[in-house]
Amino acid sequence: MNERLKILRKTLKMNQQEFSNKIGISQSALTLMENGKRTIRDVYITQMCHTFNLNEAWLRTxxxxxxxxxxxxxxxxQAKKNNLTDLEIAIMRGYMNLDREIREKLMDELEAIFKISNETAATIEDKSIxxxxxxxxxxxxxxxxxxKKGKTLSALLKSERKESS
Known part of the structure; x- marks a missing residue:
């Protein structure tokens, strides 16, 4: 199993620090597991399977x-994967429970808001420029x-000097 753990990490293109951070263990513990010097506990297997959508049978056997x-x-x-807040989850569930017609109207409104927002941002940027x-x-x-005033002033001073001499 330790060899498959190393294969998994390399397949994911992660170094030991990145991988260990994802499953909540120290880098040194991961090194020991990969080298077969420490048993991979079930809790870590569960964490890896959940985090990386891993086939537990493949890892074990x-x-x-x-x-x-x-x-x-x-x-x-998806909520766990993207660290959504309870409010974000409630909004998404509430949206999915709306009638299709209401969802379509809501999407039209949101599209208009974002279009206006993007146009406003572009206008503000143009005005700023x-x-x-x-x-x-x-x-x-x-x-x-x-x-010009400097040249005019110097020309005036020159002509005054000529007149006074």
């Missing part, structure tokens, strides 16, 4: 496929005006 392919969708499994350009243009305009 090498028989069958490594992973179990689920043919159905389980909200509870426009404001930034306007600010740069105004700063450049002031520089040019100051430069």
């Amino acid at each position: 090498g028989e069958g496929e490594i992973f179990i392919t689920s043919k159905t969708f389980s909200l509870d499994e 426009d404001a930034e350009i306007e600010a740069e243009l105004e700063a450049y305009r002031k520089e040019l005006e100051a430069e």
Whole structure:
């Protein structure tokens, strides 16, 4: 079983630290299990099967496929996998209990909200860019005006000097 544990971890493309974190054990405990120096306890087998959708028979005996392919969708499994809060689960269950017609109307409303939200975000971004350009243009305009005034002032000073000499 220790060799299959190592095969599982490598199949999942995880290092020992990542794998051990997922099943709630230390890296050193995993190393000992993979090397056959520590027995793999049932609690860890259960945790691995749940976390990685693993075929327990394969892990224990090498028989069958490594992973179990689920043919159905389980909200509870997905909720655990994605760390959903109780409120998120209640919202999803409530949504699934709505009549089809109400769900369709709700989806239309949500689609409109997200479309407006995306358009608003794009408009705000465009306005932000426009404001930034306007600010740069105004700063450049002031520089040019100051430069022209400087030239005008220096030309005026030169002509006054010529007149006084």
